[in-house]
Amino acid sequence: MSTKRRLPKTSRLAFVSTVCDMSRRGDIDAVIDTFEGYWRDKTRYPWHNTYVMLEKYWALENPETDVSETLLLLRDGVFGALGLHSLSLPIEMSTQEILRRIVKGRSWKDSRRSAREYLSQVVSDMIEQGQIAHLIPSALKHDGLGFLLPSLEKARLDEFRNARPKITRGKLDLRPLSKSVIGRTLLRQLSTKREMLAVDDPQVGQAEEAYEHMLLDLEVGEGVATLSPEDTLQVTISGEPLEETTERKQVRGVLPLTPGVQTNLTEYVGSPADTQSAEMSDVAEVRKREKRKKAEPNKGSEAS
Incomplete structure (x- = not known):
């Protein structure tokens, strides 16, 4: 009697679960890595079969769990990887249809650019038709769609x-x-x-x-x-407003000064009394130099 080895219960949906976990914790870079890996190894990163696997195995492996959360997390992951999280809610197109367009490309870079152009046009058409209820200007700008703001x-x-x-x-x-x-x-x-x-x-x-x-x-x-x-407000990849933060300024590298050259700023500024005495010293020094210049011709005449 032959025995067939049973796979773990969640093995058929392991990739889906992995992507959902990435999306849940906001690790969009990791989701992007899976898209980049798709063109190297479609078996390990089966984006083309994601929804096929869900339709076939979800009810069998998760009979008491609603699939809605998984679908939302997948959608967030896909739109986040495209850098278009602001369109996840407004656009009615299914995530499956967007994935079909992505996997047709020659590479992730090519597919991402093509998908962004297509979805940007979809939003432009929505604006022309007055479907603007869920379009947030700051979110569109954050996603690089600022050119749509005038029409919006x-x-x-x-x-x-x-x-x-x-x-x-x-x-x-x-x-x-x-x-x-x-x-x-x-x-x-x-x-x-x-x-x-x-x-x-x-x-x-x-x-x-x-x-x-x-x-x-x-x-x-x-x-x-x-x-x-x-x-x-600017928003995060999860759609939440960002708190105002101070941007880090780029500072050019400079050679450190030696201890002998470094001087406290107060030594340059000084107190009013110090400033006045410094000015008087400068005046006295100038007068001494003038006296020496006047004395030099006299010395020359005496020598002759």
Whole structure:
């Protein structure tokens, strides 16, 4: 009777688990290494079969575990490796479709460039169609997509302009604002969660005036302060805002001074009294030199 050696339960999904662990701890460099390794050893780094393995073995090996977290971690890893983490949420294209495009390339460098160009065009089309709900300017800029910001800002302004609150049936309708990126910022500033306001409500005049002021500020290019703080923060690869840090400045290497040459700065500056005495010494020295110069011709005449 022949016995077939059984593989460990998770062996079929070992690569998937490894990539998910890298993504979970934010080690995107390690994920990039697996992509670079794909063109050297497709058996060890089977990116082309990732979703095939998931569909075939996940239910068998993890019958009581939802696959959603694994799919999200894989997506974060792929977008992070492409340097486009800001597009992980806004783009509806499946990660599997993006991987198909990646593995068709001749190398990781070629595939990464091609995928970035393609996804950048996808986002550009989204902006033209007004699909801007999850596009964050600072995140796009961080991912090298700053060239999309002018069109995104214009789309946001057009969306806000079309979200003007109107009075219908005796009530001010704020629902259009809640569907606008800038409009939601305005509602937060007004501290209101209501969708409709009665015409006799004191907040009606306040809401209309605040809308007109914000629209005017944005149209003349002075609306930066009205945007939410999150829109101006740089984000990490996991999408969290970075704290402000001081950049390290590059310092040119210089030869160290010998102890005999190094002098405390206070010796150059000195106290007011020291400075005055130094000036007097300089004056005295100059006068001595002048006297010596005058005396030298006299000595010459005496010698003759």
